[in-house]
Amino acid sequence: MxxxxxxxxxxxxxxxxxxxxxxxxxxxxxxxxxxxxxxxxxxxxxxxxxxxxxxxxxxxxxxEAFEQLLPQMTAILAQDLPLEQKVQQISDFYNEMLLETPLLPVFVLNYVQSDPEALTKRMISVNASKLMSHLTEQLAQETKAGRIRDVAPQQLIINLLALCVFPYAMKPIVTRLFHMSEDDFRGFSESRKQVVPEVIMAYLKP
Amino acid sequence: MxxxxxxxxxxxxxxxxxxxxxxxxxxxxxxxxxxxxxxxxxxxxxxxxxxxxxxxxxxxxxxEAFEQLLPQMTAILAQDLPLEQKVQQISDFYNEMLLETPLLPVFVLNYVQSDPEALTKRMISVNASKLMSHLTEQLAQETKAGRIRDVAPQQLIINLLALCVFPYAMKPIVTRLFHMSEDDFRGFSESRKQVVPEVIMAYLKP
DNA sequence: GGGTGGTTTAACCAAACGATTAACTTCCTT
DNA sequence: AAGGAAGTTAATCGTTTGGTTAAACCACCC
Incomplete structure (x- = not known):
């Protein structure tokens, strides 16, 4: 600079x-x-x-930052695709995007925390009701068919977001905790693309 | 106020x-x-x-806030207890603590992001090398005994932290996304105490 | 050359901000 | 009662800050 x-x-x-x-x-x-x-x-x-x-x-x-955080995920989850594919897509999207802009999560969360009222109007762009009904139905079908355990859509979404986003929010701490170079972190980010879907799907296994 | x-x-x-x-x-x-x-x-x-x-x-x-975020976890993980118990303890500790102070994670992460250099000296209190050697050994034993899959300690720690902490960092967004009242969120927090260990242990299952 | 519209600059402004100061208040001891 | 120490206050200070202003500059056209 x-x-x-x-x-x-x-x-x-x-x-x-x-x-x-x-x-x-x-x-x-x-x-x-x-x-x-x-x-x-x-x-x-x-x-x-x-x-x-x-x-x-x-x-x-x-x-611009907020549009990267939630609407992307709701768009992917709203697709008519097998759950496993959607989970992988989300993992790929977030891990790639956040590797380039690791400061984004804390930036958004910090502003949201400092002024929560400003958030309400912006949640409209997230289209949550459509997401919830669609995902709820898909999960119900998968459960009924015995392919996954019974899980609340809220829990699934939170787990997914947490596993994808939090490592980047914690980047300064993570890199110091584990003595990671910038290249090490890049490799870590790459591995997260696989680990996140593995964790999620393992949990969903009935 | x-x-x-x-x-x-x-x-x-x-x-x-x-x-x-x-x-x-x-x-x-x-x-x-x-x-x-x-x-x-x-x-x-x-x-x-x-x-x-x-x-x-x-x-x-x-x-004070920083002392609540990482050292607690390293202290629990350094104990001579079965892995599953430690995971449950961590989940209990963080979910209870963060229900009372949900603003803490973003507060810490925001400051760390605004001034990363100030973080370095504070990581000393985390005692990471002791944590890593101890956890690495425990994971190796569990893997050898066929009780868990082979997993990098870094990945385990990150998953655990992410699943415990992130929902609180996202509280303003989560409550609006899922139309949660304060009581709803309390119930959600209570359920996280069980969900987090379930997710972690499901992933560890060989 | 003169006019027009858009862009850029240095100087300036008023308010906000973290911090200081001198005076005052309270409490305790002699 | 007097003195000292600790705590508290309102006013003040010097600097920083976001924003404004008037002038200068630039490019283009007739």
Whole structure:
């Protein structure tokens, strides 16, 4: 970060990239506009010219992150595919995505915790009722057919999310706890793609 | 929080309690000393009288939280007990503790993410090498005896932590996603005490 | 060259913020 | 009662912060 962003990008894009970098680490309250401007290699007044104020800039970054966290999963789970395939798809998606943006989970969860009321309207995009009815039906059929144990859809979703997302939220702690280099963590992330479905399917086995 | 803390507590205790409330939600950068003072029902100058500055007050709160997150788990895992018992103990400990302080995980992870360098010295208290050697040996014995599958200790620890901790980090999202009341979430937390060991042990089954 | 629209800059502003200060209050001991 | 120590307060301070402003700059067109 000694030298800022390439100059061939538009100013708006450079601001967005810089804002993401700073907001992901410091959150809304901790991030400084001067810092974002420095990161983008621009004059601070441009932040206001392009994004009006801090909150609107943050909103832009947050929305994009939030869209990566839950809607993706609900979309995959809503597909007409065997359960095992969906679990694998989710594992692949999250492990790949989060390897590139490991700061995302804590960024989202932190903001949600600091301002829970702001969350309510955003949950609309998650389309939970459709997910729940679809998944509930699929689980019921699988259980009836004796292919899986009886499990509450909530528990399944939570387990899946936890196993996929939490290792990245814990990355600074994990890497120090296990003395992992960046390459070690990459290898770990790769192994998670298989471990997550194994854990989930083992639990589902009747 | 309309009316602040009971006046029968010492000023220092009231400050600590208020600081915990505010720091857990807003983090170090987002919390305001004036807000903490208001929460404690005192004059702002007292914060400096008792805790010198913002950082030192925060440090006090953070240390306590961090001690709840990892050292507890390493202590349990280091015991000479059957694996299944240890898993159950961990599940019980975390689910009970986090039901009372659901904001703790995100509070810790957020600070760790905003200042990763500050984490390194604190990992010393985790005593990871003792944990790893002890757990590795136990897992090797269990595998050799054919009682569990071959599993890397890192994967086991991560799965366990993820399944125990993440639901609480996700509480605002979970409660809205599944339309849970506070009582619903309490029931959910209670069920997690059993689900976590079930998931873990199912995965370990050879 | 002059005009237009868009972008960028340095300087400035008012409020917020963490921290300090001097005065006051309470309690205890002599 | 006086003095000392610890605790508390309201006012003040210096710095930081998000945001604004006026001017400058740039590219393009007639």
């Amino acid at each position: 000694a030298q800022s962003l390439p100059k061939d990008q538009s100013t708006e894009q450079r601001i967005l990239h810089a804002a993401k970098t700073v907001f992901y680490r410091k959150g809304l309250g901790g991030a400084r506009m001067e810092e974002i401007a420095r990161e983008a290699g621009i004059n601070k007044a441009l932040l206001h010219y392009y994004f009006r104020n801090k909150e609107q800039l943050f909103e832009r970054i947050f929305l | 309309a009316q602040s803390l009971p006046k029968d507590q010492s000023t220092e205790q009231r400050i600590l309690h208020a600081a915990k409330t505010v720091f857990y939600r807003k983090g170090l950068g987002g919390a305001r000393m004036e807000e903490i003072a208001r929460e404690a029902g005192i004059n702002k100058a007292l914060l400096h009288y008792y805790f010198r500055n913002k950082e030192q007050l925060f440090e006090r709160i953070f240390l």
